[in-house]
Amino acid sequence: MARxxxxxxxxxxxxxxxxxxxxxxxxxxxxxxxxxxxxxxxxYVKEIRLGLTDAVLPITQTIFHPIKSISNFxxxxxxxxxxxEAARALEIKVRDLQAELIMTQGLLxxxxxxxxxxxxVNFPDTKIITGRVVTHSGGPFVKSMLINVGQxxxxxxxxxxxxxxxxxxxxxxxxxxxxxxxxITDINSQIPVVTENTRDPAIMAGDNTSLLKLKFMPSDSLVxxxxxxxxxxxxxxxxxxxxxxxxxxxxxxxxxxSSLVDWSRLxxxxxxxxxxxxxxxxxxxxQSD
Amino acid sequence: MRVVVxxxxxxxxxxxxxxxxxxxxxxxxxxxxxxxxxxVISPFLCLSAVFYWSLHRQGRFxxxxxxxxxxxxxxxxxxxxxxxxxxxxxxxxxxxxQKKNVLLKPFHLIWGIFSLVSGLTFLVAWAITSFVSLQYxxxxxxxxxxxxxxxxxxxxxxxxxxIQRTAAV
Numbered sequence: 001m002a003r004x005x006x007x008x009x010x011x012x013x014x015x016x017x018x019x020x021x022x023x024x025x026x027x028x029x030x031x032x033x034x035x036x037x038x039x040x041x042x043x044y045v046k047e048i049r050l051g052l053t054d055a056v057l058p059i060t061q062t063i064f065h066p067i068k069s070i071s072n073f074x075x076x077x078x079x080x081x082x083x084x085e086a087a088r089a090l091e092i093k094v095r096d097l098q099a100e101l102i103m104t105q106g107l108l109x110x111x112x113x114x115x116x117x118x119x120x121v122n123f124p125d126t127k128i129i130t131g132r133v134v135t136h137s138g139g140p141f142v143k144s145m146l147i148n149v150g151q152x153x154x155x156x157x158x159x160x161x162x163x164x165x166x167x168x169x170x171x172x173x174x175x176x177x178x179x180x181x182x183x184i185t186d187i188n189s190q191i192p193v194v195t196e197n198t199r200d201p202a203i204m205a206g207d208n209t210s211l212l213k214l215k216f217m218p219s220d221s222l223v224x225x226x227x228x229x230x231x232x233x234x235x236x237x238x239x240x241x242x243x244x245x246x247x248x249x250x251x252x253x254x255x256x257x258s259s260l261v262d263w264s265r266l267x268x269x270x271x272x273x274x275x276x277x278x279x280x281x282x283x284x285x286x287q288s289d
Numbered sequence: 290m291r292v293v294v295x296x297x298x299x300x301x302x303x304x305x306x307x308x309x310x311x312x313x314x315x316x317x318x319x320x321x322x323x324x325x326x327x328x329v330i331s332p333f334l335c336l337s338a339v340f341y342w343s344l345h346r347q348g349r350f351x352x353x354x355x356x357x358x359x360x361x362x363x364x365x366x367x368x369x370x371x372x373x374x375x376x377x378x379x380x381x382x383x384x385x386x387q388k389k390n391v392l393l394k395p396f397h398l399i400w401g402i403f404s405l406v407s408g409l410t411f412l413v414a415w416a417i418t419s420f421v422s423l424q425y426x427x428x429x430x431x432x433x434x435x436x437x438x439x440x441x442x443x444x445x446x447x448x449x450x451x452i453q454r455t456a457a458v
Binding site for chain 2: 020023024027028030031032033034035038039045048049052053056060063064068133134135136137139140141142144145146180182187188207208209266267
């Protein structure tokens with residue numbers, strides 16, 4: 001009886017399948033290892049991440065530039081019909097703001113006189129760098145964004161980033177032409193804050209939703225729904241009195257804050273170049289030396 | 290001669306349409322003012338695309354390609370490197386393992402299987418997020434994104450099948 005010929009594919013096919021399974025397992029293990037290294041703050045993993053981001057970012061911007069332009073054009077065109085009404089509303093708003101401006105100027109002059117009389121030592125001025133949001137994570141895994149303000153523009157680690165209304169987050173990664181901002185809503189974000197009226201200190205933490213939580217609030221605190229939350233400036237990293245949000249709900253020790261930032265329309269941001277943080281870190285470095 | 294070169298280029302382009310579509314969805318999901326308008330959480334469309342192409346493409350995905358696409362997503366969203374590749378590999382592993390059993394089933398069954406696979410993937414994502422941040426991550430946003438992903442699957446399936454038919458991928 002003649003033997004059946006052994007086909008080449010009958011040997012290769014199971015080998016190929018086995019190789020795929022092996023490679024899949026290796027891939028999963030490698031990913032777990034990378035997550036742990038990244039979490040551990042290993043220097044070269046951070047450098048790899050920065051290098052890759054630097055390479056990938058221009059490509060994504062190039063791909064989406066035409067789509068964005070068309071989308072902006074369509075958006076502008078649809079808003080054109082409402083332009084007349086919008087202009088009238090703005091005229092009324094400008095008149096109201098002019099009245100408020102006269103009042104504010106009076107208060108500023110009064111404030112200046114009082115500061116002079118009491119020899120008040122103020123924090124150094126904060127320089128503002130304006131930029132745009134390049135990417136914005138839209139998932140529940142992490143709340144961060146890339147902005148087009150980098151080291152070349154004066155961005156540094158730990159600087160505060162604001163929208164036109166309130167605190168957006170803190171710079172956690174800086175490269176030449178971009179920075180990564182950890183949003184205040186991220187689960188890893190913890191910021192020292194105070195309530196504006198009662199000056200009760202607390203820590204404001206994110207939980208990857210759009211709402212924020214106040215932790216370590218004094219038990220005798222007299223906060224109420226609607227109270228404004230601002231940065232305390234404790235620790236010297238962030239300037240004091242940057243608005244963050246309003247207390248939305250108080251349920252025993254659980255205090256929920258809604259942010260002033262409109263996350264879905266966030267486009268332009270301001271990076272606060274707070275000189276006091278630099279002076280403080282320089283002083284601490286000299287002390288440790 | 291020119292026709293042959295352009296034809297070859299087109300053939301090569303056709304071969305990487307699945308990867309390109311996933312890359313497109315990865316980039317789309319991180320646009321500051323995306324197509325989902327005011328929603329802070331948007332569906333995890335690239336996960337649906339990985340599931341679709343794992344089942345329907347001729348030939349297989351290369352594990353390395355999925356890892357690269359996942360790493361690009363991690364870079365853009367700011368997650369720990371390796372986070373999204375794990376999710377992609379889980380979906381790929383399950384769907385290619387069950388490919389023969391699933392492929393000829395009616396659409397509502399495929400949809401049901403996708404909801405199970407993506408449910409498991411979101412559970413893993415939630416566990417990794419909790420592990421990485423060393424605290425309990427609220428399950429609400431994960432549940433919302435999971436529901437949005439499952440609901441949007443038929444639209445993406447229709448779109449990708451249309452692309453597949455047109456380009457004969």
